[in-house]
Amino acid sequence: MILYDYYRSSAAYRVRIAIALKGLAVERKPVHLLRGEQRDPSYRAKSPLAIVPTLELNDGTLITQSLAIIDYLDALKPAPPLLPGDAVLAAQARAAALTVACEIHPLANLRVIEALQREFDANDDQITGWRRRWIAEGLNAVEALIAPAPFAFGAEPSLADICLIPQVYNARRFDVSLDACPRILAVDAACAAHPAFIAAHPQAQPDAE
Template sequence: MSGYVLHDYYRSSASYRVRIALNLKGLDYARHDVSLLNGDQRSPEHLARSTQGFVPVLELPGGRMLVQSLAIVEWLDAAHPEPRLIPADPLECADAMARALVIACDIHPLNNLRVLKRLKHQFGVDDAGRDDWYRHWVAEGLSALEAMAGDGAFLGGDSPDVSDVCLVPQLYNARRFDLDLSPYPRLTAIDAAMQALPPVSAAHPDAVAPR
């Protein structure tokens, strides 16, 4: 047992990324559910772990807390290099991070739960308008990412990289919001290849949802 504890929410995209990374590296960890719907992220206990009140938080043996999903993936690569998710080659690293950031910086923040709630409570957007907002930004980002995808089995080529780790949760959420994915054949094929990997399927929200 590694002694790691992942404080996460089963449907959180960022948490899903870290579960995939931990599983691909074959690391054991305990999960502690932080319910975003119940407001657990704003509890004093969780704010002591993450000053932003976000998930995921990876708690290391000894009590050190790591926050922000891509920073956690970068640390995991340094601490547990195999399989590597962020390429060592500088140009390959730049390409992989560019693809990952299309999702992590350009799609996900606009569709985060706190943003969707603000649309409703501050601007009076109804559920249909909220879902249209969500689909618009996902479609815009996925269109760019589809063009960035190469010919390999994964975005990272012959093996998954950090951008594949980000893609899977984003397509999960796209399906939840009924986005038509037919314009993105490369991305859906890569997602299917990822889902066929047992470490990835084990990270799926349905596999870790509270019972």
């Protein structure tokens, strides 16, 4: 299998964490987003929206969307599970993950930022404020949804941690204060010591700059 990836893509970072948790062997092919490689016709043929990640199976089948890829990997190798066994906790873990993936991430995606600059003349300060606003609002909501023990929903990492940690990385990258989020900081500390999260970290990737 091949993962089309970019070291600083938080959606791809989610998939890298899942791959490491499952102990799967997946080749990585970096797509340099700031150089626009995602818009190259050869990559767009794999990802119609020209975004990473994309997973290419050994028979050439393509799967886009990080959460769909993670679902596939979970079906391919069910252990360790990526959701708690309890149905209510599983739904809550999914809700925390979706808060990151649906309510924060799309608002500050590169093509959204480029559209704000190009079509609305947004300057650097406005872009920074835009990013920080959605990250802070979304993470404050996640703070209220999780119950560290020590991971977001129990003794083992789940989909909630898989989505949360890349967003915490982004929050730090854009100087969003996490002082009001002690639960998120506790989960972050637990994940920072976990081998799968260490292996998936952006700075541990060969294409890191």
